[in-house]
Amino acid sequence: MGVVAEGPGRLADVLRLRESGRHEAPGPGEVVVRMLAATVNPSDAVTVSGAYGSRTTFPMVPGFEGVGVVDAAGPGVPAAAVGRRVLPLGSAGAWQQYKRLDHSWCVPVPDDLPDDVACFAYVNPLTAHLMVDRYCRPGVRTVVITAATSTIAGHLAELLAERGLAPVGVVRGTPGRDVADPALWQAIVRTDTPGWRDELRAFGGARGVDLVFDCVGGPVGGDVLELTGEDGVFVHYGLLSGTPLPADGPLSRVELFRLRDIVQRDGGHHGRHLPELFAPVFERLRRGRLRTPVETSLGLTELVDHLKGPRAGHPGKLLIDPQR
Numbered sequence: 001m002g003v004v005a006e007g008p009g010r011l012a013d014v015l016r017l018r019e020s021g022r023h024e025a026p027g028p029g030e031v032v033v034r035m036l037a038a039t040v041n042p043s044d045a046v047t048v049s050g051a052y053g054s055r056t057t058f059p060m061v062p063g064f065e066g067v068g069v070v071d072a073a074g075p076g077v078p079a080a081a082v083g084r085r086v087l088p089l090g091s092a093g094a095w096q097q098y099k100r101l102d103h104s105w106c107v108p109v110p111d112d113l114p115d116d117v118a119c120f121a122y123v124n125p126l127t128a129h130l131m132v133d134r135y136c137r138p139g140v141r142t143v144v145i146t147a148a149t150s151t152i153a154g155h156l157a158e159l160l161a162e163r164g165l166a167p168v169g170v171v172r173g174t175p176g177r178d179v180a181d182p183a184l185w186q187a188i189v190r191t192d193t194p195g196w197r198d199e200l201r202a203f204g205g206a207r208g209v210d211l212v213f214d215c216v217g218g219p220v221g222g223d224v225l226e227l228t229g230e231d232g233v234f235v236h237y238g239l240l241s242g243t244p245l246p247a248d249g250p251l252s253r254v255e256l257f258r259l260r261d262i263v264q265r266d267g268g269h270h271g272r273h274l275p276e277l278f279a280p281v282f283e284r285l286r287r288g289r290l291r292t293p294v295e296t297s298l299g300l301t302e303l304v305d306h307l308k309g310p311r312a313g314h315p316g317k318l319l320i321d322p323q324r
Contacts, residue, residue: 002096008050023098026074035322037119038066038094063094067118085109120292128155143167146216154180218243299324
């Protein structure tokens with residue numbers, strides 16, 4: 001059984017629950033992973049929308065993030081792989097009971113991480129860790145994060161605190177949405193208040209903002225980009241607004257960050273470095289850091305109807321049990 005997107009469109013419009021027989025036996029180098037937990041991310045909605053038409057074939061099973069246990073292994077896969085909990089990466093397909101993939105895309109999960117923690121190790125924590133590690137260089141003093149109430153913004157603030165930095169958050173001012181831990185932030189600037197640009201400019205001072213993490217784009221992203229210093233870096237890693245950055249901005253300061261590019265480079269037949277990539281994330285999760293709040297838990301059979309209904313706007317992610 002799995003949830004299938006019959007064609008491109010909104011999740012609420014194109015998803016169907018599909019019954020299926022027993023999974024096919026894995027081929028050479030392949031495994032079949034019995035999914036234990038999965039979740040929903042904006043990247044799932046973007047993919048199903050048809051935004052990546054050149055690399056998306058419908059019908060498809062969405063779901064880039066989840067954890068499972070190797071149920072069966074094909075020729076050439078070590079026998080010890082069977083029974084191991086793993087993150088099955090490299091493609092969508094977490095919204096089903098069984099996912100078939102090449103064993104090289106399976107990242108072993110530490111035994112002491114529960115399923116409902118390991119499930120969220122990929123999209124937000126890994127992205128936050130890699131971006132801070134890559135772009136937060138010595139000399140950075142002022143950091144701005146857009147969509148500061150998002151889960152990944154909270155992760156970024158945690159990681160910056162390890163380096164003695166408190167970022168300035170930019171939010172829309174949506175009622176009921178606040179940053180996860182206010183103590184980690186220098187200030188929160190609301191774009192629904194007059195003069196917010198001047199307020200943000202004051203934090204950058206004469207040199208401008210040193211570092212921006214932006215997943216919004218559009219006019220707000222463009223305004224923050226204008227406040228980025230000449231030697232600053234504007235890291236653009238998402239497009240929640242659905243609108244690109246203005247073409248007349250200082251785009252030379254923009255660094256595009258795509259988690260998919262890094263994972264594809266380090267995974268599959270091109271390399272065996274995925275466990276090393278995840279090691280710092282697993283270590284922080286083990287210490288109770290970079291955790292993801294859960295809005296609600298539901299079975300796979302409930303997912304389609306849930307996504308069709310109104311969202312209450314509560315912080316946290318959906319935790320999906322594919323086996324019910």
